Amino acid sequence: MTHTLPVARTLPVTHTLDGLLGRTSMYRLVLNSLIVLGVVAFILSFTGTLEFPAADLGASLLIVMVSTVGSNLLFALLFRVHPHPESSVITGLLLWFILLPTSDPKLLLQVALAGVIASGSKYVFAIRGRHVVNPAAIGALWLALFEFDVLGLWWVGTKYLVVVAAVVGFLIVRRTRRVALVATFLVVVVVVTMARLLIDGGGIGASLEYTLLSTPMVFFAVFMLTEPLTLPPTHRQQLVEAVVVGVLFAIPITIAGYSFGPETALVIGNLLAFALGQRSGIRLTLTGRRAAGGRATEFEFHSARPLRFVPGQYIELSVPHARADRRGSRRTFSIASPDRDPHRLLVAMTMAPDGSTFKKSLGAMAIGTNISATGIAGDFVLPVDRDRPVLLIAGGIGITPFLGQLDGLAGGSRYDVVVVYVQRDPADLAYLDLLDDSRARVIVVTSTPATELPPSFENVIGPRIDRTSLAAAVPDLERRDVYVSGPPAFVDVVSRLAADLGATRIRRDHFAGY
Known part of the structure; x- marks a missing residue:
């Protein structure tokens, strides 16, 4: 199903303060x-x-x-x-x-x-x-x-x-x-x-x-x-x-x-x-990597010690390497895996030819290499009450913290979930199979028609999502717990839109530097 809606260009694209800060x-x-x-x-x-x-x-x-x-x-x-x-x-x-x-x-x-x-x-x-x-x-x-x-x-x-x-x-x-x-x-x-x-x-x-x-x-x-x-x-x-x-x-x-x-x-x-619950240091072994769709690459790690986490939390990875650029050798990533296997950890990121030295080093790392990670943290988790309806809004690679949460829906969760996935270029859409399996209502916002979406998905065409298109796509938004994940400017603007439409419970996950 495809809709073309008037979508305002409300998000700053370049030279914003958050964009500048995210580069280091x-x-x-x-x-x-x-x-x-x-x-x-x-x-x-x-x-x-x-x-x-x-x-x-x-x-x-x-x-x-x-x-x-x-x-x-x-x-x-x-x-x-x-x-x-x-x-x-x-x-x-x-x-x-x-x-x-x-x-x-x-x-x-x-x-x-x-x-x-x-x-x-x-x-x-x-x-x-x-x-x-x-x-x-x-x-x-x-x-x-x-x-x-x-x-x-x-x-x-x-x-x-x-x-x-x-x-x-x-x-x-x-x-x-x-x-x-x-x-x-x-x-x-x-x-x-x-x-x-x-x-x-x-x-x-x-x-x-x-x-x-x-x-x-x-x-x-x-x-x-x-x-x-x-x-x-x-x-x-x-x-x-x-x-x-x-x-x-x-x-x-x-x-x-x-x-x-x-x-x-x-x-x-x-x-x-x-x-109060400080997590200890973690040793991880790289066990695999795969293309997750578009420019996204998924990395799989094994932890000898069982990990305790809730889908939606994040972890900081340390990848020491020579001639590290200004983004350094430590980066935080949302955990993309469900919590069924405490020894398995997935993270995903956008990989580009001009990406950071961190990503290049991780992309070139040999399978079996050990790295360290700091503790797992974060509050970007679904409500304990599974009868409360939720709205998950992702900008680009901001889809990753929702992956472990959505994976659980296929197992019979009672959550009433709507996903709004904003990705300007349809070619960069990732994890469509997992989104389809989740049985959530999925609305994909792209600048041009996305021709290879699962039949149940709705496609909104436009460069940005604005108040009008968000209200039309999710008319019961005010009764939902809203979760917004992606670049800082995206998160800030979309959170304000949700608040303007009556949402009172909004959680944010800023992906600085992506």
Whole structure:
């Protein structure tokens, strides 16, 4: 069945902020943001705006980077794992912004010790290959616990650097889609700190200025709290951690002569996150790959240890390779397999000649090769109540998180499911056989007629999906749980369309970088 509907060109195609951010990996974006912040710090130091001499900044930076990166390479050799240089550079820069800048040789030794401890924590304080606490925080905490002279001063919390941290932080939060996490933490810190200062007799204006411009809360929230490997796996758990860490961050606490600093608050939050259900590291073996339709390729992995996941969740794969481009060697992918076999994992991605070095390395990888993955996480899962009708809207390769969910429908699920699959070029349509087997109502939106669709599919012709065509295709949209997956711009626009049409339960899965 084919329908040609008026479809507005409402989605930005190129040069959008999300498109630009999606062209680089999260690690590279954080690294570049820290470099920008560091350059500004040196400029402020040279102009006398920052109280620390440039010589102290430079000496501390050199020592912390050499100790952190160098020790990371040594630990990797000792534990026989592939090092992640970008991660260790980020850890070193974070420590640099935390510890007291100095050029005193004795104090620089303590800075070097913090770098070694931070790197070592990734291997020693780890469960099955995944570190439990933020490395930079544990490096600073170790010095504080044993009363070293180089304490966690968090000198980055000055008003000029706070402004820069807020600007680059916006980009990072936009890229990671962790607005709720960061906002919750910041609100808790501001409210608790303001209340404490007002109770102590401070004025509202002075208290607010101090809270916003003289604490490292913005830097802490953006660069430390959002560190993905130490976050709990679900959105609600992450918000719980944000509240707990925010309270500990804002209230001065002293126990047995030890005063809690931001690093203490974060480590406690990391331990809470682990207790709430932090997944451990995973070792996978590539067992096969196949064309899934269009430009999509499916990769099959075997895990010797049973995996626990719910269809719709995601996993981060690590594929170390030479001359990695700016997208890096780690990427997150939605799990495309059903949960029937806990040892089998499927992921799918679009492969193109000009694709990232990550995809090229994975595409050329020999069958039987072992790779590592971080924990499984995410909340993009179907409602527990199977009587609730759902609408799944996919843009391009955004169809992948729905594959495991739809696979279960063929087994007799009671879900009332409508799938809207938007793919501009009909030749790029993938997994049509699985969609057909699911017995869901499937609406395919393409710019030109799709001639090889199963008979039960409906084909809407148009360059984009708009409010009119979405309402016509799914007239009962307002009563459905809506799930939208695909490129960030697509997800944001379609989510707004669904909300305009009366949907009140909308979940989003942004595929940045695809």
